[in-house]
Amino acid sequence: MKNLIILAIVAILDFQGTFGNLLTEAQFKNAVKSSGYPTPTTTKREYACAKTGCPGKYKQANCGAAGKTYYGRGYIQLTWCSNYKAASGDLYGNDRLVQDPDLVARDENVAWQTAFWFWRKNVHSRVGVSQGKFGVTTRAINGGECTNSKLHLRAKKRFQIYNNCRKAFGLSGNGDERGCYN
Numbered sequence: 291m292k293n294l295i296i297l298a299i300v301a302i303l304d305f306q307g308t309f310g311n312l313l314t315e316a317q318f319k320n321a322v323k324s325s326g327y328p329t330p331t332t333t334k335r336e337y338a339c340a341k342t343g344c345p346g347k348y349k350q351a352n353c354g355a356a357g358k359t360y361y362g363r364g365y366i367q368l369t370w371c372s373n374y375k376a377a378s379g380d381l382y383g384n385d386r387l388v389q390d391p392d393l394v395a396r397d398e399n400v401a402w403q404t405a406f407w408f409w410r411k412n413v414h415s416r417v418g419v420s421q422g423k424f425g426v427t428t429r430a431i432n433g434g435e436c437t438n439s440k441l442h443l444r445a446k447k448r449f450q451i452y453n454n455c456r457k458a459f460g461l462s463g464n465g466d467e468r469g470c471y472n
Contacts, residue, residue: 321458325451334395336362336369355389363394366405366431377404380411418469424452425469436470445470 338344339361348360353371360371368374371388378387381403387393393400408431413419418426428445429436435445453464 317459321455324458325454334364334401336367353388358388358391360391363391364401364404366408368394368404368408373408376411377407381407422466423469424449424465425467425472428470439471442471 333340336344339347339359343359344361345359348370350360350371353375354360360369360374362369368377374387374391374394375385378385381387387400387404394404395401413427413430416426416430419430425436425445428448432445432448435441435448449465449467456463456465
C-alpha cells in the first residue's frame, strides 16, 4: 500500500508545483501514518512477488536478462522489462536495471529516481494531471482499475489515500476525483 501513498504524494507535489521543494522524510512518514498504515519500512517489492519473483507474470518477448523477473519494485512499483529498460536508458544511459532489476528495491535513491522518472515520462503530461484530477493519475498508472468496474473500489481507495495525504500536508478540502471511473 505504500506505493499508493507515493502516488498520492507525487500527485500532490505535481499539482502544487512543488517538485523543486520535495517533501521531508518526516512529512512522508506522516502522510503514510495518516492513511492508516504503519511507519514505512525499507520494503519496496511487490508483496505478491517478493518471495517468488512471480516468474512468468511480467514476461515480455525479446526483453530481459536470463533469470531476472520484472515485477513491481520501488516506490511506484515499476513493472515490466520495457519499463526497467526505458528507465535505465533515460536515467543511466545503460541497461543496469534490466541486468539488476532488484536495484530498484535495494537502493533508496534508485527507488525514488525510477518513481519520478515514471511520473515525468508517463503521467505528468496527461491532460488533467496538472489540474489536480487524481483519477487521471490512476488511469495512467493502473488503467485497469478505471476500465474494469470490478476494480473501481481499488481506484476509490487510492483517492481516499490521496485525500489523507493532502490533509497530512495541510492542504484544505478534498482533491478532484475525476479522470478514472467518472
